[in-house]
Amino acid sequence: MRKLGRVLEQSPASVMITNINGIIEYVNPRFEKVSGYSAEEVVGKNPRILKSGDKTKEEYKAMWDSLLAGREWRGIFHNKRKDGSIYWESASISPLRDDRGQITHFIAVKEDVTAQKRAEDQLRMNATVFDTTQEGIMVTDADNLIKTVNPSFTRITGYSSEEVIGQSPSILSSGRHDDGFYEELWDSVLHKRYWSGEIWNRRKDGSVYPEWLSIAAIPDEQGIAKEYVAVFSDISKHKENEEQILYQANYDALTGLPNRSLFSDRLDQAIGSALREQWKLAILFVDLDQFKMVNDTFGHVMGDELLQLVAKRISDCVRESDTIARFGGDEFVILLQDVSDMDAVAHIATKVIDKITKVFTLYEREIFIGASVGITIFPDDAMNADSLLRNADMAMYQAKDRGRNNYQFFTASMQKRTLERQQLELDLRLAVQRSELEIYYQPVVDAEFEKIVSVEALLRWNHPHRGIVNPGVFIPLAEDSGLIGPIGEWVLQGACEQLNRWHNSGHSDLRLAVNLSSRQRELGLEAGYLQQILQESNLDPDMLSLEITESLLLRDTEEAITWLSSFKTLGVNLSIDDFGTGYSSLSYLKRFPVDILKIDRSFVSDLPENTGDVKLVKTIVAMADSLNLGLIAEGVETKAQADFLVQNGCSNLQGYYYARPMSAADMSAWLQRDMRSTGTT
Numbered sequence: 001m002r003k004l005g006r007v008l009e010q011s012p013a014s015v016m017i018t019n020i021n022g023i024i025e026y027v028n029p030r031f032e033k034v035s036g037y038s039a040e041e042v043v044g045k046n047p048r049i050l051k052s053g054d055k056t057k058e059e060y061k062a063m064w065d066s067l068l069a070g071r072e073w074r075g076i077f078h079n080k081r082k083d084g085s086i087y088w089e090s091a092s093i094s095p096l097r098d099d100r101g102q103i104t105h106f107i108a109v110k111e112d113v114t115a116q117k118r119a120e121d122q123l124r125m126n127a128t129v130f131d132t133t134q135e136g137i138m139v140t141d142a143d144n145l146i147k148t149v150n151p152s153f154t155r156i157t158g159y160s161s162e163e164v165i166g167q168s169p170s171i172l173s174s175g176r177h178d179d180g181f182y183e184e185l186w187d188s189v190l191h192k193r194y195w196s197g198e199i200w201n202r203r204k205d206g207s208v209y210p211e212w213l214s215i216a217a218i219p220d221e222q223g224i225a226k227e228y229v230a231v232f233s234d235i236s237k238h239k240e241n242e243e244q245i246l247y248q249a250n251y252d253a254l255t256g257l258p259n260r261s262l263f264s265d266r267l268d269q270a271i272g273s274a275l276r277e278q279w280k281l282a283i284l285f286v287d288l289d290q291f292k293m294v295n296d297t298f299g300h301v302m303g304d305e306l307l308q309l310v311a312k313r314i315s316d317c318v319r320e321s322d323t324i325a326r327f328g329g330d331e332f333v334i335l336l337q338d339v340s341d342m343d344a345v346a347h348i349a350t351k352v353i354d355k356i357t358k359v360f361t362l363y364e365r366e367i368f369i370g371a372s373v374g375i376t377i378f379p380d381d382a383m384n385a386d387s388l389l390r391n392a393d394m395a396m397y398q399a400k401d402r403g404r405n406n407y408q409f410f411t412a413s414m415q416k417r418t419l420e421r422q423q424l425e426l427d428l429r430l431a432v433q434r435s436e437l438e439i440y441y442q443p444v445v446d447a448e449f450e451k452i453v454s455v456e457a458l459l460r461w462n463h464p465h466r467g468i469v470n471p472g473v474f475i476p477l478a479e480d481s482g483l484i485g486p487i488g489e490w491v492l493q494g495a496c497e498q499l500n501r502w503h504n505s506g507h508s509d510l511r512l513a514v515n516l517s518s519r520q521r522e523l524g525l526e527a528g529y530l531q532q533i534l535q536e537s538n539l540d541p542d543m544l545s546l547e548i549t550e551s552l553l554l555r556d557t558e559e560a561i562t563w564l565s566s567f568k569t570l571g572v573n574l575s576i577d578d579f580g581t582g583y584s585s586l587s588y589l590k591r592f593p594v595d596i597l598k599i600d601r602s603f604v605s606d607l608p609e610n611t612g613d614v615k616l617v618k619t620i621v622a623m624a625d626s627l628n629l630g631l632i633a634e635g636v637e638t639k640a641q642a643d644f645l646v647q648n649g650c651s652n653l654q655g656y657y658y659a660r661p662m663s664a665a666d667m668s669a670w671l672q673r674d675m676r677s678t679g680t681t
């Protein structure tokens with residue numbers, strides 16, 4: 001019996017003996033160690049002091065039912081130690097009987113299975129991760145044959161586990177990587193036990209996809225790799241996004257051409273190669289003429305489509321290896337590599353202009369635009385990308401100044417001209433204060449009745465060093481700098497005062513036309529100001545007409561209508577200058593409060609020989625007739641032109657044939673002359 005006692009005392013299992021009522025009578029030292037309670041603390045107590053609250057009442061009842069029926073009970077307890085920590089015990093509880101077979105005690109033999117339980121939980125969790133993770137997992141053996149794969153492997157690759165187990169992972173090879181790539185990969189796995197990187201694999205359906213793959217070698221106790229675990233995720237979507245971001249950062253979304261940033265990179269690279277190979281580069285800066293007008297008239301959708309067609313036409317002019325970029329708006333830039341012959345560069349520029357000036361047909365409309373091209377050469381003109389682009393831009397402006405639809409090579413004198421332009425702008429600021437501006441007047445005659453009907457006020461600048469500067473040069477400068485605001489008001493006031501003087505000297509029927517710039521609207525010219533001038537000059541508003549260009553009508557149409565209508569309300573007339581050069585249409589003539597059309601000089605100069613112009617002028621005359629608009633032909637230089645116009649219903653004529661623009665004093669003298677001699681001198 002003592003021997004038995006020793007067995008209990010030294011048992012590696014916890015032993016607890018309770019009486020029939022479940023009151024603890026004995027616990028062995030192992031119990032004390034595992035539970036943290038001493039024998040004194042638990043003897044006389046109910047074992048429920050160990051309860052963690054995990055088992056339900058029903059479970060305890062089932063256990064007691066079984067024990068009281070004399071059956072052994074086996075199960076797991078989730079118990080609480082004295083310090084509150086939880087542990088798992090596997091228990092076997094048996095009833096002890098006396099000689100009469102009556103149950104007197106219960107003996108519980110328990111084993112702490114916490115570690116085992118944790119390991120099982122860990123395994124279960126690993127299995128769940130393996131089954132549910134989005135990453136594909138493939139485990140291979142020491143010979144690198146597939147041992148197991150998870151469901152995501154099947155989802156990504158299309159192979160079921162049955163199809164791949166026992167196979168080499170090479171069935172996934174895409175063929176996109178060379179042997180060297182796999183050698184490096186395995187070298188890292190074998191020596192560093194790890195590799196991760198991007199790899200292209202092939203699905204069962206043959207499609208190739210990029211994945212992010214990590215391979216780890218799992219060593220045995222001796223450190224020898226027994227298994228390899230490969231974890232991978234399909235990164236096609238991620239790559240697509242990455243490519244899209246890269247694309248957006250480097251390409252123009254509308255035309256698909258490289259943008260400014262990619263162009264600059266390519267230009268830098270091209271400069272590098274050109275230096276090495278000792279060849280030249282040409283940069284062509286292409287700016288569209290009249291594009292803004294199309295955009296404003298027909299809307300952005302049409303403007304966008306036009307830009308796409310332009311991009312296509314420019315691409316047709318150069319080699320695949322050349323770069324064409326869109327810098328935004330209506331600016332395109334071409335980079336030609338390895339150029340030796342400047343004639344060839346000029347030829348390409350001509351080709352680009354020819355292609356762009358050909359008619360575009362969009363939504364059954366015929367659209368004409370033009371292009372001005374500036375060219376600069378590396379290394380002749382500059383050594384770096386920024387300067388080259390600046391030069392090409394400057395040359396492009398020169399091409400525009402020279403009448404559009406042509407190209408200009410950059411020259412050092414252009415830089416000089418740009419500086420001169422800046423100087424001229426400074427001078428213009430002082431011109432008003434120094435009284436260097438003067439209003440000239442050009443008569444408009446009624447050729448049928450041989451009398452003067454009106455004068456047009458045309459501004460001149462008597463520059464102290466340059467002499468007379470024409471408005472074609474300084475009006476754009478004044479518009480760019482905002483100086484057209486005060487200058488335009490000065491012209492209105494001066495011309496109205498002068499007309500008043502002529503009225504007072506007996507020419508009371510004489511009318512006046514003054515040019516308005518669209519910028520004057522933005523710069524705040526208001527009808528109230530004009531009304532004041534008219535009152536101060538004692539003029540009937542009907543004696544004044546404001547000349548506006550077609551482009552003014554087309555830009556910000558609604559605002560322009562409101563602005564012009566406010567002048568119209570005063571009683572002044574509005575005339576459209578350069579009629580026929582833009583996208584004149586009957587519909588906008590009806591929308592604008594216009595009174596007079598001026599036929600542009602360009603349609604008059606080839607009359608009466610040019611049949612196209614003949615037709616056009618006849619159409620404008622008919623249009624003015626039917627809309628009840630006044631008509632003036634500009635730029636009449638010959639008797640033949642005058643005769644043709646009069647015979648065809650336009651008798652109000654303006655041009656050198658009658659008189660050039662002249663100072664107010666000369667105009668006064670002219671007014672005194674006999675109108676009968678007009679045009680015969």
Ligand SMILES: Nc1nc2c(ncn2[C@@H]2O[C@@H]3COP(=O)(O)O[C@H]4[C@@H](O)[C@H](n5cnc6c(=O)[nH]c(N)nc65)O[C@@H]4COP(=O)(O)O[C@H]3[C@H]2O)c(=O)[nH]1
Nearest residue numbers: 458459470471472491515516517635636637654655656661
């Ligand atoms: N070859 C040729 N040319 C002729 C003939 N008859 C007249 N011209 C020129 O044609 C231009 C007619 O003026 P515009 O079309 O209003 O075109 C004007 C007008 O748009 C603008 N401008 C002139 N003065 C002013 C002004 O005070 N304010 C504004 N905003 N613009 C002005 O500058 C433009 C150019 O003015 P100008 O150089 O004075 O040029 C004038 C005039 O000198 C001819 O028979 N043959």
